[in-house]
Amino acid sequence: MDYDPMAMDEIESKGPVIKISQADTVRVKFELSNADISFANSLRRVMLAEIPTIAIDLVEIEDNSSVLADEFIAHRLGLIPLNAEGIEELQYSRDCDCEEYCDHCSVKLTLHARCTGDENMQVVARDLVPSGDRINRVLGTPIINESSDGLGPLIMKLRPGQEIKLQCIAKKGIAKEHAKWAAPSAIGFEYDPHNKLHHLDMWYETDAKLEWPPSEYADWEEPPQEGERFDFNAVPDRFYFNVETAGNIPPDAIVTEGIKVIQQKLASMIHDLGETEGGENGDYNGPRSPEYNGGGDGWQDQGFTTPYGNGGNQSAWGGGAGGTTPYGTTPYGGAGAGNGGW
Amino acid sequence: MAKSKSRTEAPQDASEDVVMQELPTSHQPDVQDDASMAEVDAEDDAEVEDEEEIEDDTQRVRLLPGSTPTAASFEFLNEGHTLGNALRYIIMKNPDVEFCAYAIPHPSEPKMNVRIQTYEGTTAIEALQKGLKDLQDVCDVVSDKFVAAQKDFKKKSISS
Numbered sequence: 001m002d003y004d005p006m007a008m009d010e011i012e013s014k015g016p017v018i019k020i021s022q023a024d025t026v027r028v029k030f031e032l033s034n035a036d037i038s039f040a041n042s043l044r045r046v047m048l049a050e051i052p053t054i055a056i057d058l059v060e061i062e063d064n065s066s067v068l069a070d071e072f073i074a075h076r077l078g079l080i081p082l083n084a085e086g087i088e089e090l091q092y093s094r095d096c097d098c099e100e101y102c103d104h105c106s107v108k109l110t111l112h113a114r115c116t117g118d119e120n121m122q123v124v125a126r127d128l129v130p131s132g133d134r135i136n137r138v139l140g141t142p143i144i145n146e147s148s149d150g151l152g153p154l155i156m157k158l159r160p161g162q163e164i165k166l167q168c169i170a171k172k173g174i175a176k177e178h179a180k181w182a183a184p185s186a187i188g189f190e191y192d193p194h195n196k197l198h199h200l201d202m203w204y205e206t207d208a209k210l211e212w213p214p215s216e217y218a219d220w221e222e223p224p225q226e227g228e229r230f231d232f233n234a235v236p237d238r239f240y241f242n243v244e245t246a247g248n249i250p251p252d253a254i255v256t257e258g259i260k261v262i263q264q265k266l267a268s269m270i271h272d273l274g275e276t277e278g279g280e281n282g283d284y285n286g287p288r289s290p291e292y293n294g295g296g297d298g299w300q301d302q303g304f305t306t307p308y309g310n311g312g313n314q315s316a317w318g319g320g321a322g323g324t325t326p327y328g329t330t331p332y333g334g335a336g337a338g339n340g341g342w
Numbered sequence: 343m344a345k346s347k348s349r350t351e352a353p354q355d356a357s358e359d360v361v362m363q364e365l366p367t368s369h370q371p372d373v374q375d376d377a378s379m380a381e382v383d384a385e386d387d388a389e390v391e392d393e394e395e396i397e398d399d400t401q402r403v404r405l406l407p408g409s410t411p412t413a414a415s416f417e418f419l420n421e422g423h424t425l426g427n428a429l430r431y432i433i434m435k436n437p438d439v440e441f442c443a444y445a446i447p448h449p450s451e452p453k454m455n456v457r458i459q460t461y462e463g464t465t466a467i468e469a470l471q472k473g474l475k476d477l478q479d480v481c482d483v484v485s486d487k488f489v490a491a492q493k494d495f496k497k498k499s500i501s502s
Contacts, residue, residue: 016480018487020495030491032484038431039480045424252492259485265425266478269418272403273471 026244028251029188031220033238037191040239044189046265047258049176051183053084053248054107054140057093058169065162073156077168078180080125080153081143081246082107086136093171101169103133107140109168115158123164125152140170143247183249183257188242193217196224197234405467406455413459414466421454422446429456432480433473438464442473 015034022029032040059074066073096105109128115121125142134140144152158164175182192199193215202208217240245251406415418425426444433442433456441459458466 016484016487018484018491020491023492023495023499030488035480035484036428036431038427039477039484042424042428043484050424252488255488256485259481259488262425262428263478263481263485265421266474266481269403269421269425270471270474270478272401273467273474275401 023252026247026251027242028255029240029242030255031217031238031240035237035239037236037239040189040191040241042262043255043258044187044241046261047184047243047254048182048187050174050261051249051254051257052087052092052172052174053181053183054082054087054090054170054172055178055180056080056082056109056168057106057171057173058101059166060168061164061166063163063165066156066158066164067162068156073164073166076155077111077128077166078178080128080155081248082170083138083141083143084183084248086139087172089135090139090172092173101171105171107134107170108132109140109142109170110166111155111168112165113158114163115160118160120160121158122151123155123158124148125155126150127155128168145247183245183254184243184251185246186242186244188240188244190215190217190240190242191236191238193221193240194223196231197236198230199236409466411465411467412462414457414470416456416458416466416470418454418456420452422452423454426454426456428477429473432476433458433469435476436469436472439469442469 016039017033018030019033020028020030032043056077059070059077061070061073064070064073090107091105093101093105096102098105108131110131111123111128113121113123113127126144128142130140142152144150156164173181195202202212204211220240221238241255243251243254245254249257400419402419402421404417404419406417409415423446426446430442430444433439439458439460442457444454444456446454456470458469460466460469
């Protein structure tokens, strides 16, 4: 097999290229070029939904005389970004040996506030105090941005005399389960700033060009020439990412972690595929395939067989009169066997 | 008593077409009877470990029946467009592959199917394995390039 998997587009290339155009503590902007859109999108999806972080998952309310309902406060607590440094060493609670939660799979935070003055009091994320044996000194501490004067996100307000006392258990998780575990706060993903590929259909009143502001990446790519013909073979190959974080993971770490998650997925697939192959010798049903009665009755097993029906060992194309494709019963086809070419 | 027993057995019969190991553990019949509970402690522990291993090892790729060496469908559990589309693309890049496509048969089932048809000389399983490895290589390259770009950027921002 003499081809270069790195050459993700038809032009001869040295594989994907990355250019960082801006990077600070909240965002990293970079361009991924010479890659296919499917890979770029995988990276985007994985960064959004599958990077493990830590967030409050269990709340035990001891005393709540505030105006807010318990479950309302619990939900707000869940959404507070917590520092995820060292999250690799924290176990998923479901994988842990302990009964419910322990220091290996959770971080405990306590909140106790009472308004003793005669003015309303703010309860903020800084008031959440981590306790217990932690993996390191930062894992699970609330993120406090400079913009909030060192207080962090506002949780609630208390009137004089009101009190809130609760304990939180923060656990490891991914955003696929709940958005509170999202590593980035947002990801910008953009390609083809001049819409040369016509993947977008711009709404306009009189002229789309005048009414839509140009993309910030418009200068990076050649604008279309006057009267240029539409290129039917063109595919997108430059992708502009803007990865923003709320502070739980540094933005550049989100990118590297995202790639790591894809790698782990692939590695586990390769591992599992090795097991499938164990039963390969003649038995293509694999070691754990369901119990088919010889595998002859394609229609009975439709849900599990290949798209071409014919549970047996016939060629994928069916062949002969037996080749009843799934299209056989459509209103257009009539009976599969009597249906000409199919 | 006998009546209630037959009643409890009925749903099990109805689920014959589903592979038992593939049911969530909560739905699997409790195999352990009183006799095995009374076994020696050490043996009991070993058994528990065994069971755990099986649970952890739930195979996430499966070859669907009705496949031939050069034309096969695979079922991936707990995977979606994230892996499916990239994998489809990279497998299609392989010149020995005639056809590759992926589908998510139903949005509320966590399953993703990949169909691979190859030319003679290689098998669909090999093509899938190669696809996975190629994608890993791409990830390696992108990861390295990103780290390099990071260093570059830091250098530039310090010097400027």
